[in-house]
Amino acid sequence: MKRPYNFSAGPAAIPAEVLEQAAAEMLDWHGCGMGVMEMSHRGKEFISIYEQAEADLRELLAVPPAFKILFMQGGGLAENAIVPMNLSRAGTVDMIVTGSWSQKSRKEAQKYAAEVRTAASGEDSHFTTLPAPQTWQLSRGASYVHLCSNETIHGVEFQELPDLRALGSDAPLVIDFSSHVASRPVDWSRVGVAFGGAQKNLGPAGLTLVVVREDLLGHALPICPSAFDYRVVAENQSMFNTPPTWGIYMAGLTFQWLKRQREGDATGVAAMERRNIAKARLLYDTIDQSQFYVNKVTANCRSRMNIPFFLRDESRNDAFLAGAKARGLLQLKGHKSVGGMRASLYNAMPIEGVQALVDYMQEFERQHA
Template sequence: METSQQQKIYNFSAGPCILPQEVLKQAQDEMMNWHGSGVSVMEMSHRSKEFISIAEQAEKDFRELLNVPKNYQVFFFQGGASMQFSAIPYNILGDKTKVNYITTGSWSEQAQKEAKKLAQTVEAWQDHASKFTTVPNPETWNIDKECAYFHYCDNETIHGVEFNDFPFEKVEGMTLVSDMSSNIGTRPIDWEKYGVVYAGAQKNLGPAGVCIVVVREDLIGKQRPDTPILFDWKVFRDAPTKFHNTPACYPIYVTGLNLAHMKSQGLQHYQDLANKRASALYDYIDASEGYYTNPVEPKYRSRTNIPFRVKKDEKLETKFLAEAQKVGLIELKGHRSVGGCRASCYNAMPFEGVEALIEFMKKFREENP
């Protein structure tokens, strides 16, 4: 993104999706008149052949980008990933009363909180003394194989903890459910290991308003009788074009544009880029002799959300954030619950953005010893 003065702006926000210029330009060009239809996508009927073609192409590109098998349904739901915190137990709890969760940060903590309203949750990790800066040895996990499913968050946006080598063997035979909101599209997914994968689009795939939910077919149709209609996966699977009610048409359209762009680049490109960005920033932080610090155990460091402190000095961090803003490095403030700083590097963040951040960090360190 660039200002009118052509200053480069690099947005490190953890919330909204940072979209490639090509995608934004295409959305701009098609804003008033989509493909000669005479109307904007946001004005179309969700039952029109035009929008149906948009939604079907978006799903096709998502499937091809991430190699989703045919026996998995792909949904474009509203409500964000947070709505699925409730929808998941409603749909796959069945006649069981217990579910397994491992809490490794704020989002998995919130997911478990919602599940507790419907079932007994069995926490795989009992001791959170680390304040979510690591994950315990899988050999110590408390796993109840009688639970309806095992849920985990693949990447914790706030605390910067990521499962870079999930121990699938520990949950073998269980339905595995994963929130991949903040790292989807950064590496391949071994779909045979999962029952459900869900991800809010607004970090890596598109604008806010869409949650992509991928569900293995055999898990649909087991919903509780009291499942709210908009949480019911079967209702949507059986609806025309898988939309029971009016979907978020424009966010689906823009997500589709970005999925097409990502497919043209290839998943390997994004995996390599995620690794390259994270390695460069962590290497600099670790080499700064404690001036900058990251609290997460290296094995579990996130490639997409990198929290850091500046001499563990709040006043200095305030100055750091203000000066970074002036040079076009924006949204580097850490989440209010943990403070500090955070660089979120989602799929559309070019490596040049991380290079610019590192150069600024070097300069700031020199000027503020």
């Protein structure tokens, strides 16, 4: 069966191979007589699923031994509270505000930190560019610096993580990598904590990944619930409370799928990065060469994962979306806060899907220009 191409920003497309394997194992996982959703999280069957998923993720993202991998719940929005409860030490937090998600992070952190400072912001450009790290006004003695390394709504992405030490800050860098995790390598030498919901690039909604440097454990505020205390979660191998077992299983299948991916001599995340660069270039080139569509983001800040674009004549938006749906191109409507269109090109989106979108965009332009 030929499936439509799903450009949803999240929950998002999952590789067909992963869905097919999950369907085949739904009633009986590996002959144990139970489906994964029915298993005890402390039974040997699920423990093996969890251990393999953690090992595969560590390999895929090249996570160093000095970091703990936590499987949690609550999504990126909950982490906006969980991070300051674990790291703020009731002190100062520096925020790099580059779009809607980092705005939410700033607002939530104000409930837990003594002071939340906006060290840099792209608000003046309506979040169409990123503030250069050399211009950031970082605090002396900040508990951490927070940035969203890819903004899903506004479509801006850091092509390189900042080196805070080179900028004169000893604070750990916290990144929300929800919408581009596993799409490109992470420079862990510059990161203290990385977190992200799985529902964009790694599986279904319900699972949250946290990768935290060990020296940052054990500093939670007294008000932090035990289930959200990184130290407690780490000491209990993510099983202080019942974890999102199905989400971990589905993410584990996705990790295995990612490990099988190959582009030339590259495998895994390196292969996905090559593929994602090609997909994004195909769509951006189509937009930039058109007089009918426009992307407003500065070229060197553009996201590979989330590409917002606008019809110059927005009265044609409904017709564009209806035609796209008729051709099996789904979930292209932009976020309600910014309007327009948005194509999310996560790992599960094949280049054939992007080509189908480009062909439709060019056809629509010919018919309506």
